[in-house]
Amino acid sequence: MHTGMVLxxxxxxxxxxxKQAWVKGRGFLFNRSNQLKRExxxxxxxxxxxxxxxxxxxxxxxxxxxxxxxxxxxxxxxAFSLVMxxxxxxxxxxxxxxxxxxxxxxxxxxxxxxxxxxITLKFALIFVPLNLFIALxxxxxxxxxxxxxxxxxxxxxxxxxxxxxxxxxxxxxxFNSEYGVLNYLLSLxxxxxxxxxxxxxxxxxxxxxxxxxxxxxxMLIFYTDIKxxxxxxxxxxxxDGAGPIRQFISVTIPSIxxxxxxxxxxxxxxxxxxxxxxxxxxxxxxxxxTYFYGLFxxxxxxKHHELGYASANAWFMFLIILLLTLLIFKTSSTWVxxxxxxxxxxxxxxx
Amino acid sequence: MKITRKHKIIVYTLLVLxxxxxxxxxxxxxxxxxxxxxxxxxxxxxxxxxxxxFSNFIEAWNSQPFGVYFKNSVIVTVxxxxxxxxxxxxxxxxxxRYDFKFKNILFILLLSTMMIPWDVTMIPLYMEFNMxxxxxxxxxxxxxxxxxxxxxxxxxxxxxxxxxKDLENAARIDGANEFQIFYKIFLPIMKGPxxxxxxxxxxxxxxxYLGPLIYLSDQSKYTMALGLASFQGxxxxxxxxxxxxxxxxxxxxxxxxxxxxxxIVEGLSGSIK
Numbered sequence: 001m002h003t004g005m006v007l008x009x010x011x012x013x014x015x016x017x018x019k020q021a022w023v024k025g026r027g028f029l030f031n032r033s034n035q036l037k038r039e040x041x042x043x044x045x046x047x048x049x050x051x052x053x054x055x056x057x058x059x060x061x062x063x064x065x066x067x068x069x070x071x072x073x074x075x076x077x078x079a080f081s082l083v084m085x086x087x088x089x090x091x092x093x094x095x096x097x098x099x100x101x102x103x104x105x106x107x108x109x110x111x112x113x114x115x116x117x118x119i120t121l122k123f124a125l126i127f128v129p130l131n132l133f134i135a136l137x138x139x140x141x142x143x144x145x146x147x148x149x150x151x152x153x154x155x156x157x158x159x160x161x162x163x164x165x166x167x168x169x170x171x172x173x174x175f176n177s178e179y180g181v182l183n184y185l186l187s188l189x190x191x192x193x194x195x196x197x198x199x200x201x202x203x204x205x206x207x208x209x210x211x212x213x214x215x216x217x218x219m220l221i222f223y224t225d226i227k228x229x230x231x232x233x234x235x236x237x238x239x240d241g242a243g244p245i246r247q248f249i250s251v252t253i254p255s256i257x258x259x260x261x262x263x264x265x266x267x268x269x270x271x272x273x274x275x276x277x278x279x280x281x282x283x284x285x286x287x288x289x290t291y292f293y294g295l296f297x298x299x300x301x302x303k304h305h306e307l308g309y310a311s312a313n314a315w316f317m318f319l320i321i322l323l324l325t326l327l328i329f330k331t332s333s334t335w336v337x338x339x340x341x342x343x344x345x346x347x348x349x350x351x
Numbered sequence: 352m353k354i355t356r357k358h359k360i361i362v363y364t365l366l367v368l369x370x371x372x373x374x375x376x377x378x379x380x381x382x383x384x385x386x387x388x389x390x391x392x393x394x395x396x397x398x399x400x401x402x403x404x405f406s407n408f409i410e411a412w413n414s415q416p417f418g419v420y421f422k423n424s425v426i427v428t429v430x431x432x433x434x435x436x437x438x439x440x441x442x443x444x445x446x447x448r449y450d451f452k453f454k455n456i457l458f459i460l461l462l463s464t465m466m467i468p469w470d471v472t473m474i475p476l477y478m479e480f481n482m483x484x485x486x487x488x489x490x491x492x493x494x495x496x497x498x499x500x501x502x503x504x505x506x507x508x509x510x511x512x513x514x515x516k517d518l519e520n521a522a523r524i525d526g527a528n529e530f531q532i533f534y535k536i537f538l539p540i541m542k543g544p545x546x547x548x549x550x551x552x553x554x555x556x557x558x559x560y561l562g563p564l565i566y567l568s569d570q571s572k573y574t575m576a577l578g579l580a581s582f583q584g585x586x587x588x589x590x591x592x593x594x595x596x597x598x599x600x601x602x603x604x605x606x607x608x609x610x611x612x613x614x615i616v617e618g619l620s621g622s623i624k
Contacts, residue, residue, distance in 0.1 A: 056451070058449065058529045059445045059449035059450075059451040059454075060445075060451065061445075062441050062442060062444050062445025062446075062449070062533070063441075063442045063445035063446060063457065065437075065438040065441060065442055065497065065498050065499055066438065066442040066461065066498060066499040066504065067457075068498055069438075069495060069497075069498020069499055070460065070461075070464070070498075072479075072498070073472075073476065073495050073498060074464050074467065074472065076475070076479070077471075077472035077475035077476050077479065078467065078471060078472055078475075080475040080478075081471055081472060081474055081475050084474065084475070137365075138369060141362060141365055141366055141369070144362050146359065146362060146363070152366050152369075152370060154609075154612065155370050155373050155374055156369065156370075156373055157608070157612075157615075158373060158374075158377075158605065158608070159373055159376075159377075161554050161558075161604040161605060161607075161608045162558070162601050162604065162605075163557070163558030163559075163560065163576050163600060163601070163604075164558065164560055165558070165560050165576045165579050165580045165583075165597075165600070166558075166579070166597045166600055166601050169579070169583055169593060169594070169597045170376045170377070170379070170380050170594075170597060171376065173379070173380070173383065173590060173594065174376055174379060179391070179392055179394070179396065181379055181396050184394070184395055184396050213372075213373070213376070216373075220615065220616060223616075224616060224617075244358070269466065269468075272468070273468050273469065273470070275470075275561065276560050276561060279560075280560075280580055280583070294470060297470045297473075298470065298473075301470075301473065301474050302565070307474050310470075310474060311471075311474055313470075314468065314470040314471040314473070314474075315471060317468055317470070317471075318467065318468055318471050321466060321468060322466065325466060
């Protein structure tokens with residue numbers, strides 16, 4: 001105790017600091033078990049500091065694996081790729097500093113950059129709303145109080161656990177324009193199916209259909225959220241004379257807006273990075289109609305060996321994703337309602 | 352909620368239609384895998400093969416070193432799962448149960464790694480692993496898992512945040528040290544969310560194609576995903592063995608999913624909030 005007091009007097013620092021010094025001084029005085037008990041009492045007395053000598057280093061030990069991993073596998077490579085984007089960096093031979101040369105080439109000297117960017121945005125524009133719509137529709141279907149719903153839930157989620165390699169092989173066979181079963185089924189309905197993977201106009205559609213097969217994860221996220229909506233809300237709406245559609249618009253949708261936001265962001269990011277399917281299903285073709293941005297970066301790096309240029313490409317997409325996420329977040333305050341806000345509002349109203 | 356007859360009919364119709372979309376491709380893959388070469392390329396396509404040739408599966412399995420691919424996939428999947436379980440539980444515990452300097456900044460950094468597109472770090476990571484001499488080994492696919500991943504850490508942290516603080520304080524009074532508290536008290540409670548992390552990791556890693564594609568060049572190191580993809584590229588007309596092996600590749604994650612369905616549904620509802 002005395003040491004602590006002395007330290008307090010010697011070190012006229014802000015309050016929180018003196019408390020820490022106090023702890024340090026005390027730490028040397030007590031034996032270990034005593035110290036632990038003391039510390040708990042101390043912690044209770046001073047909620048403000050919250051941690052003590054022993055516990056001060058321990059948290060960092062727990063998160064150490066991630067910190068090391070972050071430095072070695074994320075931050076380091078991230079910084080290095082930023083550096084590379086300012087270099088002409090061949091796979092063998094010396095790298096040469098080119099300033100913003102790679103970015104200049106991207107915007108002025110490479111028509112493929114714009115093509116890939118446009119195709120990817122087009123894909124995202126079709127895929128994201130469609131995927132959200134299907135996921136929400138399926139989630140609504142499997143929350144209906146009907147027998148056998150667990151089986152349907154399992155069926156709908158099943159493709160989500162399947163590898164992109166398997167997805168592209170299976171769908172590639174179904175879409176096959178000569179022997180494909182899809183066009184045969186369409187012909188039974190009196191329709192002539194397009195040459196899915198060969199016609200540049202339809203290739204993107206095939207990617208959308210095959211990607212939407214994995215909608216199950218998003219469906220489950222919606223499903224668990226819709227299940228959590230209190231039944232009283234529906235009962236109240238029902239008493240007010242709201243039909244099923246009205247209930248959906250006024251009760252279900254507002255209750256799940258945070259989840260919609262989450263799903264919009266994750267699916268936009270996923271859509272902009274789609275690579276496995278185009279690599280295996282179409283290879284970017286026909287006539288580069290599915291040469292997505294991910295494939296553009298991948299080929300620049302591992303096929304054309306322009307490592308600096310590919311890094312610049314990748315950083316550009318990174319910035320787009322950051323900006324889009326930020327934009328979605330910013331606009332979200334107008335249409336996303338959080339439970340806590342509503343509760344606060346209610347309490348205020350009652351007062 | 353009351354359900355009218357009309358309502359019921361609409362719901363069932365939609366359910367069946369969507370089931371076709373989700374199930375038929377699997378079924379068609381199976382039908383194809385059991386056909387003869389002639390049946391596959393006949394028109395109109397046959398929906399029931401004359402004789403179901405299960406021997407197609409054995410022939411396909413032996414036509415390429417699929418045994419090796421399968422073994423490699425199992426090694427990578429098991430090792431990464433062990434790595435993720437250890438590292439993510441430690442890190443999540445650190446973030447959830449302690450207060451420390453820079454905690455919030457570090458946690459935001461952790462979450463922001465989820466937004467980094469994988470191709471930004473792809474090239475430097477390749478160079479880094481090349482420097483370690485790890486190219487064409489399974490190490491680049493395994494080792495990073497021992498340093499945690501943002502999504503799994505986030506998932507476990509959300510769970511740990513909901514446990515009352517009294518738990519570890521009581522243990523401290525009894526003289527347990529900080530690691531003992533984690534190991535003996537918290538780890539057993541985390542069984543559910545840890546199962547979820549394991550399942551998600553198994554599905555993710557088993558299916559991964561781009562990682563093996565970049566880091567592996569020797570066929571003896573291929574995983575199932577890479578082996579299957581290269582098989583497809585080699586023999587475009589060999590659709591029967593390709594379909595058979597595609598189904599073989601699909602089976603393990605499907606089995607895992609069936610056993611762990613409960614954890615997935617429950618875990619997802621916890622993670623968003």
